[in-house]
Amino acid sequence: MNHTTTLLLLxxxxxxxxxxxxxxxxxxxxxxxxxxNLQNPQLLQWPKLNNDPCxxxxxxxxxxDGNRVTQIQTKNLNLIGTLPPxxxxxxxxxxxxxxxxxxxxPLPSLKGLSNLKYAFFDNxxxxxxxxxxxQGLSSLETLALDNNYLNVTTNGWNFPSSLQDSPQLxxxxxxxxxxxxxxxxxxGKMNSLSFLKLSxxxxxxxxxxxxNGSGLQVLWLNNQKxxxxxxxxxxxxxxVSLTSLWLHGNRFxxxxxxxxxxxxxxxxxxxxxxxxxxxxxxxxxxxxxDKLDLNxxxxxxxxxxxxxxxxxxxxxxxxxxxxGVPCSFEVMALLGFLGGLNYPSNLVDSWSGNDPxxxxxxxxxxxxxxxxxxxxxxxxxxxxxxxxxxxxxGSLVEIRLGGNNxxxxxxxxxxxxxxxxxxDLSDNNISPPLPVFSNGLKPMVDGNSLLNGGTEGPSxxxxxxxxxxxxxxxxxxxSNSSSSTDSVGAKKSTxxxxxxxxxxxxxxxxxxxLLIPLYAYCFRRTKDGFQAPSSxxxxxxxxxxxxxxxxxxxxNNTNGSVSTLTGSGTxxxxxxxxxxxxxxxxxxxxxxxxxxxxxxKNFAPENELGRGGFGVVYxxxxxxxxxxxxxRMEAGVISTKALDEFQAEIAVLSKVxxxxxxxxxxxxxxxxxxILVYEYMPQGALSRHLFHWKSFELEPLSWKRRLNIALxxxxxxxYLHTLGxxxxxxxxxxxxxxxLADDFRAKVSDFGLVKLAPDGEKKSVVTRLAGTFGxxxxxxxxxxxxxxxxxxxxxxxVLMELxxxxxxxxxxxxxxxxxxxxxxxxxKSDKKKLMAAIDPALDIKEETFESVCIIAELAGHCxxxxxxxxxxxxHAVNVLGPLVEKWKPFDDDTEEYSGIDYxxxxxxxxxxxxxxxxxxxxxxDLEDSKSSIPARPAGFADSFTSADGR
Ligand SMILES: *[C@@H]1O[C@H](CO)[C@@H](O)[C@H](O)[C@H]1NC(C)=O
Ligand SMILES: *[C@@H]1O[C@H](CO)[C@@H](O)[C@H](O)[C@H]1NC(C)=O
Ligand SMILES: *[C@@H]1O[C@H](CO)[C@@H](O)[C@H](O)[C@H]1NC(C)=O
Ligand SMILES: *[C@@H]1O[C@H](CO)[C@@H](O)[C@H](O)[C@H]1NC(C)=O
Ligand SMILES: *[C@@H]1O[C@H](CO)[C@@H](O)[C@H](O)[C@H]1NC(C)=O
Numbered sequence: 001m002n003h004t005t006t007l008l009l010l011x012x013x014x015x016x017x018x019x020x021x022x023x024x025x026x027x028x029x030x031x032x033x034x035x036x037n038l039q040n041p042q043l044l045q046w047p048k049l050n051n052d053p054c055x056x057x058x059x060x061x062x063x064x065d066g067n068r069v070t071q072i073q074t075k076n077l078n079l080i081g082t083l084p085p086x087x088x089x090x091x092x093x094x095x096x097x098x099x100x101x102x103x104x105x106p107l108p109s110l111k112g113l114s115n116l117k118y119a120f121f122d123n124x125x126x127x128x129x130x131x132x133x134x135q136g137l138s139s140l141e142t143l144a145l146d147n148n149y150l151n152v153t154t155n156g157w158n159f160p161s162s163l164q165d166s167p168q169l170x171x172x173x174x175x176x177x178x179x180x181x182x183x184x185x186x187x188g189k190m191n192s193l194s195f196l197k198l199s200x201x202x203x204x205x206x207x208x209x210x211x212n213g214s215g216l217q218v219l220w221l222n223n224q225k226x227x228x229x230x231x232x233x234x235x236x237x238x239x240v241s242l243t244s245l246w247l248h249g250n251r252f253x254x255x256x257x258x259x260x261x262x263x264x265x266x267x268x269x270x271x272x273x274x275x276x277x278x279x280x281x282x283x284x285x286x287x288x289x290d291k292l293d294l295n296x297x298x299x300x301x302x303x304x305x306x307x308x309x310x311x312x313x314x315x316x317x318x319x320x321x322x323x324g325v326p327c328s329f330e331v332m333a334l335l336g337f338l339g340g341l342n343y344p345s346n347l348v349d350s351w352s353g354n355d356p357x358x359x360x361x362x363x364x365x366x367x368x369x370x371x372x373x374x375x376x377x378x379x380x381x382x383x384x385x386x387x388x389x390x391x392x393x394g395s396l397v398e399i400r401l402g403g404n405n406x407x408x409x410x411x412x413x414x415x416x417x418x419x420x421x422x423x424d425l426s427d428n429n430i431s432p433p434l435p436v437f438s439n440g441l442k443p444m445v446d447g448n449s450l451l452n453g454g455t456e457g458p459s460x461x462x463x464x465x466x467x468x469x470x471x472x473x474x475x476x477x478x479s480n481s482s483s484s485t486d487s488v489g490a491k492k493s494t495x496x497x498x499x500x501x502x503x504x505x506x507x508x509x510x511x512x513x514l515l516i517p518l519y520a521y522c523f524r525r526t527k528d529g530f531q532a533p534s535s536x537x538x539x540x541x542x543x544x545x546x547x548x549x550x551x552x553x554x555x556n557n558t559n560g561s562v563s564t565l566t567g568s569g570t571x572x573x574x575x576x577x578x579x580x581x582x583x584x585x586x587x588x589x590x591x592x593x594x595x596x597x598x599x600x601k602n603f604a605p606e607n608e609l610g611r612g613g614f615g616v617v618y619x620x621x622x623x624x625x626x627x628x629x630x631x632r633m634e635a636g637v638i639s640t641k642a643l644d645e646f647q648a649e650i651a652v653l654s655k656v657x658x659x660x661x662x663x664x665x666x667x668x669x670x671x672x673x674x675i676l677v678y679e680y681m682p683q684g685a686l687s688r689h690l691f692h693w694k695s696f697e698l699e700p701l702s703w704k705r706r707l708n709i710a711l712x713x714x715x716x717x718x719y720l721h722t723l724g725x726x727x728x729x730x731x732x733x734x735x736x737x738x739x740l741a742d743d744f745r746a747k748v749s750d751f752g753l754v755k756l757a758p759d760g761e762k763k764s765v766v767t768r769l770a771g772t773f774g775x776x777x778x779x780x781x782x783x784x785x786x787x788x789x790x791x792x793x794x795x796x797x798v799l800m801e802l803x804x805x806x807x808x809x810x811x812x813x814x815x816x817x818x819x820x821x822x823x824x825x826x827x828k829s830d831k832k833k834l835m836a837a838i839d840p841a842l843d844i845k846e847e848t849f850e851s852v853c854i855i856a857e858l859a860g861h862c863x864x865x866x867x868x869x870x871x872x873x874x875h876a877v878n879v880l881g882p883l884v885e886k887w888k889p890f891d892d893d894t895e896e897y898s899g900i901d902y903x904x905x906x907x908x909x910x911x912x913x914x915x916x917x918x919x920x921x922x923x924x925d926l927e928d929s930k931s932s933i934p935a936r937p938a939g940f941a942d943s944f945t946s947a948d949g950r
Contacts, residue, residue, distance in 0.1 A: 156180030336389025660716030774808025796862025805839030
């Protein structure tokens with residue numbers, strides 16, 4: 001047949017085409033080539049004799065529009081072979097579905113397929129992709145190339161910029177595609193892109209900043225190979241449409257952005273296996289994700305109570321192993337410091353656990369009391385800024401950070417570090433202003449070009465931030481500290497701001513002198529002792545303070561701790577250093593008297609729980625049934641003049657939170673009313689159960705209950721004694737101050753209250769102190785000198801009471817046994833006498849007698865005549881712990897912290913508190929920014945209590 005015949009034949013057949021489509025011959029040719037290139041073409045089931053793929057009937061898997069092929073849909077057929085290189089001559093293609101076959105060889109170029117919307121080549125064995133593959137795909141919406149071997153022999157490939165020819169591209173899926181190099185910037189400019197799945201490639205570098213604000217819903221960049229993706233993940237929080245974000249298996253670093261919670265649509269977040277560090281942002285904890293994977297990073301700090309449904313976070317550096325458990329404040333302060341330095345990895349590796357003094361924390365040194373005393377990181381190549389959180393480490397004596405690359409200012413609240421003797425910041429890049437330390441400390445800042453700027457004369461030469469000459473090698477010595485402190489003293493009077501506060505200082509100084517004889521007077525009257533403040537220090541105006549407030553601090557002589565009273569104005573002030581207005585904010589502790597009247601039915605007698613030295617305690621019930629104890633002070637116990645101190649004290653006491661300390665929840669001061677609100681302890685005082693159980697018709701306490709109570713009290717007292725970086729002395733520990741919950745677990749109450757008593761004027765106070773005489777340590781009773789060891793003595797007496805069921809002091813007993821402590825000393829070592837002395841309400845058996853002897857021994861130890869022969873409370877805890885352990889199952893399980901939210905309304909707070917029962921709550925919330933009171937000084941109230949008496 002010649003050409004003419006063919007042509008004629010075609011013309012002849014033309015009318016037929018109105019009924020029978022004759023497929024475009026070039027389309028036919030390409031399909032035929034496709035078929036012929038396959039090793040298993042039979043799978044297509046295309047007819048051998050019918051040369052009209054568009055039909056009708058059309059070939060299987062082929063769709064046409066008129067005589068043009070628009071779709072090839074051969075997915076899941078297991079086809080083996082190559083695709084024709086001129087596939088793009090099927091110019092009317094809208095849809096290609098080649099996925100899940102074994103197609104190999106080069107991918108054909110799709111160049112110019114301007115109608116193509118969907119193209120699936122995924123899960124085949126294609127081995128290369130031509131550079132012009134993406135050109136002119138102006139209608140493309142979905143492209144899948146996953147799981148091929150594209151350009152594997154030429155070290156991978158990257159998206160050519162012609163991909164941008166597809167402005168409507170919504171889904172780009174190219175997982176395990178051999179993509180390499182950086183993620184292209186232009187991906188961020190493709191505004192339609194919603195699903196970007198690029199897992200399992202060999203991308204390196206960072207997430208492009210061009211993705212800032214992108215509308216992506218799915219971003220999968222996980223499990224890159226080789227160098228991996230790195231850098232910060234900050235930009236992801238701008239992609240607010242994200243529902244699924246997979247970044248696992250890379251080297252992303254830095255911390256999770258605080259505002260990750262902005263991703264309100266996110267359901268699935270996987271950060272597993274990166275190098276992310278730092279705290280988990282609160283906002284992440286609150287996200288209602290379906291799945292959250294944080295495993296295998298270096299996250300630190302507390303584990304939040306995640307709202308995510310399926311969450312995992314193992315293999316990180318959290319401070320404690322349980323969700324919702326806060327870290328110690330030291331750890332939080334040091335993590336804040338670390339955060340300012342962008343979490344340098346050598347420190348992150350070393351700073352783990354919940355106690356910087358336990359196990360070596362690189363560059364951290366502690367004192368004998370297990371408190372952080374030094375940050376020692378000179379020449380550590382640190383960069384970043386100094387965190388204000390360091391100011392919470394009141395025990396710091398030295399900070400050595402010379403020869404690093406630190407910038408920014410020295411936080412103004414570092415001036416509150418009253419024990420700080422050395423601050424070496426030489427050879428850094430610190431900016432002014434340098435805060436003025438009131439304790440005379442002068443920071444060492446040589447070699448900080450922004451600070452020295454020529455004004456300091458000879459020492460300002462060095463400007464190189466990495467200069468290593470100045471302080472080289474002195475990582476241990478204290479040699480510089482004394483000289484630097486001295487030099488400040490000399491310069492102090494020239495400091496700006498000092499003049500402004502001279503008048504109030506004079507007032508306070510006068511007050512201090514007055515205090516001393518007054519204390520002596522008090523002591524004679526009350527057998528109670530106080531320590532006079534040994535030094536007065538003045539906080540200059542804090543430059544960051546907006547108000548015209550002057551802060552005056554009084555350092556206590558025993559531990560250098562400091563409290564702050566805040567006065568206002570610049571004028572001279574009166575000697576009491578307290579004004580009529582109550583300038584000390586106590587956060588949300590203030591409760592109106594009216595509320596307390598309501599909850600106690602106007603202090604109805606039937607709600608009376610008891611009477612103590614300071615007044616009457618009432619039971620109150622909030623609307624929701626939560627019970628509280630309301631202590632209404634006797635009129636005059638706290639005079640109007642002493643109100644500021646009272647409030648300051650309360651603000652501090654209310655922060656002392658421990659499972660075995662009765663929580664002070666708030667207070668009221670209105671007119672003559674002075675009311676304290678405590679958590680309610682349903683079983684009342686230990687004394688009731690020990691001495692008066694018959695008259696109250698109670699069960700006597702069993703031995704195991706007594707052991708538990710002893711341990712609880714020991715723990716509470718240990719906590720008081722080691723609070724923060726200082727120690728807090730109860731002064732009035734006794735069985736009527738030990739309160740019991742429904743489960744007979746004990747809490748110590750009334751800590752701090754003795755110090756609130758202004759003087760011995762009030763008869764009730766005298767009575768109260770006389771009543772506690774049986775618990776008084778001899779040196780305290782004689783000299784009025786109070787140390788924690790006086791509390792240890794009282795604890796020993798309580799142990800004797802638990803053993804014998806006898807009151808510490810009882811005039812009705814025979815003379816030799818009136819004073820329990822001295823009588824017990826005589827009998828404790830004689831087994832028979834001891835046995836005879838045991839509370840008859842106890843049924844002591846052979847196996848329990850051993851523990852009785854141990855307690856008797858401990859009681860003797862605690863009541864040793866010489867204070868230094870008495871143990872610390874920690875020792876008592878260690879002795880009692882194993883005994884209680886023996887009595888399992890009682891219920892003393894894990895030591896846990898509780899997360900109580902002090903910002904809640906009272907009733908919710910009480911709830912939280914009660915729910916936390918059964919968990920240990922050993923922490924002090926020093927971070928609470930609502931209060932202006934700094935870390936609690938032990939002698940704080942001492943310094944002020946009597947200011948009122950003048
Ligand atoms: C893939 O490799 C081939 C052959 O080396 C090369 O011509 C082509 O440009 C590469 N593809 C891309 C997208 O770079
Ligand atoms: C994203 O862009 C916004 C506005 O352009 C900018 O303020 C922000 O810093 C950017 N975020 C990141 C992480 O680049
Ligand atoms: C949480 O996710 C893991 C990993 O995907 C899975 O094995 C586990 O079953 C999931 N757990 C729940 C409670 O859905
Ligand atoms: C933390 O918990 C995990 C599992 O709950 C446990 O395997 C691990 O030993 C715990 N680590 C510590 C320090 O207690
Ligand atoms: C110091 O400032 C930080 C941040 O403002 C604050 O969290 C911290 O409680 C402050 N510490 C002291 C002791 O003032």
